[in-house]
Amino acid sequence: MSKDSDEFVRSIARGFSIVEALGKPPGRHTLAEAAQIADLSRATARRILATLVTLNYCASDGRYFSLKPRALGLGLSYLNALPYWGYAQRALEDLRNEIGESCALAVLDEREIVYALRLPARRILSTNLGIGSRLPAHLVSLGRVLLAALPPEKRAAYLASGDFKPVTPRTETDPQRIGAILGRVEKEGYAWVDGELDPAICGIAVPLRDQIGAVVAAIxxxxxxxxxSEAAAKKKYLIPLKKTAQDIRSQMVSAR
Structure with missing residues (x-):
């Protein structure tokens, strides 16, 4: 459905744009700042903010606006609706405790991954990521697994429309080579990325499939x-990672 459709409710879309604006750092914004971030007029932003304050989703001290705890329920509604989230949380905790490394689960949202779970290891990595954090999909192992699972036409459209800018000296930026990498990920069933987003971090990921075998997330x-190295990581971690994905899927199947 396009934004020009009669069924598209602009007031709801504008309301969500203000909620998203208030979630941007530093976490509190003036009316003018919120309107600018959301690309709305001040008059429209003022009405939406007043409504959010009345509904207890937003607080104001007279100058600044910030989200209140009730807004957290919007994100939790999505997580609670995921049929695998509770199983994945327990399974990834067990995996993290077993191997002593950070574990994560993410879903694909257009050109980005969104973390639905992240369990850091005792030794802290340099990233400051949590549930809801977003990263460019092609730069991380989770994203490459999810991109590799796209239908061929969607994968081709993604590669054709991408602006793959370098983030580190190791970042792959050529669409053809990225396409070849995704083809290999699809064939081999896992993705490995080393230093393409952060030169200090590498990762290995596998798909998480639902009851009918469709890829719904990656861990x-x-x-x-x-x-x-990739070979060492594959030898040490690929089997327990795939087993964890299968355990989560089995619990989804048995819960039907």
Whole structure:
């Protein structure tokens, strides 16, 4: 459905744009700042903010607006609706405790991954990521698994419309080579990325499939770059990672 459709409710879309604006750092914004971030007029933003304050989703001290705890329910509604989230949380906790490395689960949202779970290891990696954090999909192992699972026409459209800018000296930016990498990920059933987003971090990921075999998410193990090669990571972590994905899927199937 396009934004020009009669069924598209602009007031709801504008309301969500203000909620998203208030979630941007530093976490509180003036009316003018919120309107600018949401690309709305001040008059429209003022009405939406007043409504959010009345509904207890937003607080105001007279100058600044910030989200209140009730807004957290919007995100939790999505997580609670995922049929695998509770199973995945327990399974990834067990995996993290077993191997001593950071573990994560993410879903694809257009050109980005969104973390639905992230369980850091005791030794802290340099990233500051949590549930809801977003990253460019092609730069991380989780994203490459999810991109590789796209239908061929959607994958081709993604590669054709991408602006793959370098983030580190190791970042792959050529669409043809990225396409070849995704083809290999689809064939081999896992993705490995080393230092393409952060030169200090590498990771290995596998798909998480639902009851009918469709890829609905990806799970990963992440570690400090330079501590392990792809071959070593594959030998040490691929089997337990795939077993964890299968365990989560089995619990989804048995819960039907």
């Amino acid at each position: 990963s193990i992440n570690m400090i770059s330079g501590t392990m």
